Amino acid sequence: MVVTASEQATGANLSECHFGIDPEFQALIPPPTPEELELLAANLQQFGCLQPLVVWKGYNILLDGHNRYRLCTQLQIPYSTIEIELLDRSAAIAWIADNQLGRRNITPEIASYLRGKRYCLLKGNPLDNLKQNSPKGQSVTSVDVAEQLAQQYKVSSRTIKRDARFCEAIDTLTIALGEEIKQDILGREARIAKKEALTLCRIVKNEGKKAASYRWEQLRNPGDIVQRIKDKQRVPNPRRVGEVCQIMAKGNPDLKQVSGCWCIIMEVKNYSCIIRTWRMDFDAVKPEHLEPIDGASEADAAVICQRIRQLANKVYQDFDPTHAAALEAFARLSNPASLTSKQKRLLAFLETEYGIE
Known part of the structure; x- marks a missing residue:
């Protein structure tokens, strides 16, 4: 990245300074509230534009200072610019994001x-x-x-x-x-x-x-x-059939035993749902007691739910406390559709132990 400073634009030639406004770039910059915009205009009028506008060198596209540029143009306030040389649009977007993330407000x-x-x-x-x-001479072979x-x-x-x-x-x-x-x-x-x-x-x-x-x-x-x-x-009711949710008891004593567990919505009524948990179904659960689990695959979660329910029927019939504790841990996974390798092996072991194919 190469940075160069340009000369200050004066009130006499402001109309000649035109920068391209890229909608995608501008959308990355949080828009100010009317009050913030009013305060910015007052500061510009009192102290002038102290910070230079940042422009993509060779493209004349504004990267930072959209609000200052608009106000300075309207109010005929001089400003200065800095040009930054960037490889491509991705690099420009990365620069804007990092520049915004570096601000404390x-x-x-x-x-x-x-x-x-x-x-x-x-x-x-x-x-x-x-x-x-990456630093010069440093190779990049595998990236997380x-x-x-x-x-x-x-x-x-x-x-x-x-x-x-x-x-x-x-x-x-x-x-x-x-x-x-x-x-x-x-x-x-x-x-x-x-x-x-x-x-x-x-x-x-x-x-x-x-x-x-x-x-x-x-x-x-x-x-x-x-x-x-x-x-x-x-x-x-905003919920839908198949959605994977976490149960939030929120004062409902009937749900206290499964609060924090995940479930699958089996039926959606006007103002309640029928849900399926790892061990039993619940009728008439209100939507406010169901928090959707973001990113959970509904198909994968349904398969895991069926497997754990089959195990629960046998584990609680013989009741081995260690195996029951393992099932209850499965019931409280943050994302039941995405098991770790250890969790997969444990589930497979329990299925083998109880003769479930």
């Missing part, structure tokens, strides 16, 4: 989105991307992209992969529902929580834009939901 949701964007870019062609940034980014950003590799799912969910929602939803999720006054964004993405994929738009409107206007409850108009 970004929200956890924005940081998650930017880390996820980096992961998605590197995962596409990890060797080429990492060779570009998540681990590499985890070390860089001081988080776990699992966090990086969750960030990627969050990033992909936001991009999917933006395409389906428009740019406004991005502000609702990533803005400083966000009205949609991270988990709800992932749920909305699943609704888009499984039920379509109309259903997702309806749910989005509910999330944006929670007062409407409260009013409908007062009016005895209950909110429709």
Whole structure:
């Protein structure tokens, strides 16, 4: 990366300085609230533009300073620029993400989105991307992209992969529902929580834009939901058949024994679900007691559930406490569709021990 400084633009020739605005680049930068924009304009008028705008050398595309550029142009305030030489668009996006992540005023949701964007870019062609940034003379032979980014950003590799799912969910929602939803999720006054964004993405994929738009409107206007409850108009059930969820008892004594366990939704009624756990089924479980497990393959989880239920029927018939404890551990996996190699061997051993093929 090569950085060069350009001369300051004066009030007399501001109209001659035009930079390209790339929508994808700009979308990576969190939009300010009206109050923040008003404060920025006041500071620019009082102190001038102290920070230079950053431009992609050779392409004349703005990388950082979009709001300052717009305000300086409108208010005829001089500014300076710095040009950065980058290899390609992926490198430009990586620079923008790292530049934003280096700032202390970004929200956890924005940081998650930017880390996820980096992961998605590197995962596409990890060797080429990492060779570009590796020290001269150092070879790159095998790359764990998540681990590499985890070390860089001081988080776990699992966090990086969750960030990627969050990033992909936001991009999917933006395409389906428009740019406004991005502000609702990533803005400083966000009205949609991270988990709800992932749920909305699943609704888009499984039920379509109309259903997702309806749910989005509910999330944006929670007062409407409260009013409908007062009016005895209950909110429709957002869960669906086959969905893998974690059971949250939340004061329900009937679910206390399985609180924290995973389950599979077998039937969806207007305001409740029938769920299947590792040992038994439960009727009339309310949606608020079911938390979707992000990234769990429904088909794989269904297979694991069937295997564990077959074992449970035999283990609890003879009741070996060690084997029962192992089954209860399987019942509380964070993702039942993704067993480790040790978990697979243990499950296979128990099946052999009880004569299950």
